[in-house]
Amino acid sequence: MNAPKTKWSLEDENTLIELVEKYESKGKSKQEAFEMVANIINRTKTACASRYRKLSKDQFREINKPKEVSKLNMLINPPSINIEMVIQFLMNFEQNNQASKENIQLKERVVKLKIDNENLNKQIVNLKTLIQKKQNVLLNLTE
DSSP: OOOOOSSOOHHHHHHHHHHHHHHHHTTOOHHHHHHHHHHHHTOOHHHHHHHHHHHHHHHHHHHTSOHHHHHHHHHHSOOOOOHHHHHHHHHHHHHHHHHHHHHHHHHHHHHHHHHHHHHHHHHHHHHHHHHHHHHHHHHHHHO
């Protein structure tokens, strides 16, 4: 069965929090999550539930602390980063980078289209001038 332990590691606490949140997001109970975590970190279901309640209370107290203390705590105990957070960051970064590349390409295309538009307008002016000259020649011939 699960061996008793006395001190919780930061890794065990993070595993507990992450799995409970995942289970709840999938509509499962905390009790199911506590059972799963207990097997993974070799603790009892009761110990997991008790630690989760304590961590939740500590988090509530942290949220309600004055901001200077919270900022100091962030410097002393930076938030843990898990692989899923890194993957999400990189996916967002890639999407933003791709959007930036597409934006640059579209801006280049707009510049090219403006140049093409100017050239077409010049051709229209030249054609109108040519038509006017030919009309004048025709009028002179008919007179």
